[in-house]
Structure formats: C-alpha cells, structure tokens
Amino acid sequence: MAAKAGGADGQGSPLPLGGVRHPLYRLRPSDVVEISFTVAPEFNQNLTVQPDGYVMLKDAGMVWVEGLNLAEFTEAVQKAYRGYLHDPQVAVNLKDFDKPYFIVGGQVGKPGKYELRSDTTVAEAVQIAGGTTTMSKSSQVVLFRRVNDDLVKTQLLDLKKMMKGKGNQLNEDAHLQAGDLVYVPQNAISKIAPYLTRPSMGMYVSPTQF
Numbered sequence: 001m002a003a004k005a006g007g008a009d010g011q012g013s014p015l016p017l018g019g020v021r022h023p024l025y026r027l028r029p030s031d032v033v034e035i036s037f038t039v040a041p042e043f044n045q046n047l048t049v050q051p052d053g054y055v056m057l058k059d060a061g062m063v064w065v066e067g068l069n070l071a072e073f074t075e076a077v078q079k080a081y082r083g084y085l086h087d088p089q090v091a092v093n094l095k096d097f098d099k100p101y102f103i104v105g106g107q108v109g110k111p112g113k114y115e116l117r118s119d120t121t122v123a124e125a126v127q128i129a130g131g132t133t134t135m136s137k138s139s140q141v142v143l144f145r146r147v148n149d150d151l152v153k154t155q156l157l158d159l160k161k162m163m164k165g166k167g168n169q170l171n172e173d174a175h176l177q178a179g180d181l182v183y184v185p186q187n188a189i190s191k192i193a194p195y196l197t198r199p200s201m202g203m204y205v206s207p208t209q210f
Contacts, residue, residue, distance in 0.1 A: 024069040025094070029053065032096035033070075035077055038089040043081065046095065059084060070094060100178035104129035105205055107136035107184045121173040123162050125182050132159070137185045142192065142204060143174055144181040152196045156189070181205065 027033070031049045047055040053066030060080040065073050074092045081088040100116040102125055109130020120128070122143055132138045139160040145153045155174060162173055176182075183205045192204070 026067050026069050027065050034093040034095050036091045040085055102176050103181045105183050107133040107186050116178055120176045122157055122182055123173050132184055135186050137188055140189045142183045146179055150197055154192050
C-alpha cells in the first residue's frame with residue numbers, strides 16, 4: 001500500500017513571494033536518492049522519484065516524497081521500514097537532481113534560463129539576463145511563481161524605482177525560488193490577477209517556457 005508522508009511547504013498552500021531566503025532543497029520527479037542502512041545493508045538502494053511523486057522502496061512499497069526535504073525524506077523512509085527493522089538507521093545522499101533555475105523573459109538583453117546558484121532577487125535576475133532594453137516597461141515587472149501544475153501566483157514589481165533606490169522599494173525586491181519566471185513587458189499592464197491558471201499566462205508570456 002502506498003503511504004503518503006506528512007505535508008510539506010508548497011504542497012497545497014501558496015508560499016509568499018518574498019519568502020524564505022535560503023530554502024532547503026525539496027525533492028522533485030526524476031531526482032535520484034541513495035539510501036544506506038547502518039545495520040541492514042540488504043536494504044540499501046538507489047531510488048528515482050517517479051512523475052507522480054512516489055518512490056518504490058524495496059519490500060516497503062510506495063512512499064510519496066515529492067516536496068520533501070532530505071530530513072523529511074529520511075523520516076519517511078524510517079517510518080516505512082519500522083515494520084521490518086526495530087530501529088532503522090538510514091543515511092541519505094542526493095545523487096542526481098535537476099539544478100535549480102530561474103527564467104527571465106521579455107525586454108531584457110539576454111532572455112533565457114539561468115541556474116539559481118545563490119540567493120538572487122528579481123532585480124539581480126534582470127541584471128544577470130543583460131538588463132532591461134530601451135523598449136521595456138520596467139515599472140511593471142512580473143514575477144510568476146508556480147503554485148502547482150495548474151496555478152501560478154503573480155507579483156508586480158516596480159524595478160524602475162528599485163534601480164533609483166526610491167523609498168522602500170529595494171526592501172520590496174522579491175527573492176527568487178527555483179522555477180520562478182521574471183517577465184519584463186514592453187507595454188503597460190493595466191491589470192493582472194494575483195493568481196492565474198497556466199493557460200491564462202498566455203496573455204502575458206508563453207507558459208511553455210515556465
């Protein structure tokens with residue numbers, strides 16, 4: 001029987017766009033994790049997170065792990081094996097994973113996909129992507145953040161004021177999370193909903209690149 005581990009951040013509840021500056025890595029489909037048991041090496045194995053978010057544990061069955069950090073994943077594995085081992089002691093090693101990234105599109109010098117190597121803000125992301133062009137509407141930069149496969153959260157940022165250091169704008173610069181899309185428009189955006197379905201993103205940017 002498949003077991004589903006306790007809820008993790010980002011599963012079902014949208015996270016604030018200006019949230020945790022140094023979030024722990026959370027497992028995603030296609031990640032490969034190695035688990036090793038101290039006193040029961042016969043249970044050692046490499047696991048690949050399946051597209052549905054589950055892994056198949058040897059003898060213990062299916063366990064849902066998508067969205068868990070490594071400490072939570074370790075707890076889930078220990079819980080699954082308590083029916084087989086008295087006190088399962090397991091070491092976890094993330095062997096292969098999709099490196100965190102962000103995307104910058106629209107009116108920037110070098111639109112594209114960039115590796116998220118450290119704490120990065122929207123303003124810094126735009127600079128990494130070559131800065132804004134002369135055609136940009138930098139007072140209405142949009143940050144798109146995926147909530148789930150169907151829903152995206154949006155935030156409008158006045159990059160123009162940030163660059164001039166006016167008021168508290170620099171304090172309002174959002175810190176990126178893996179998978180974020182920063183879009184610098186050419187024309188003014190009269191209105192944008194705080195949440196969009198992914199198909200409705202087509203009004204602003206192609207959802208296929210997100």
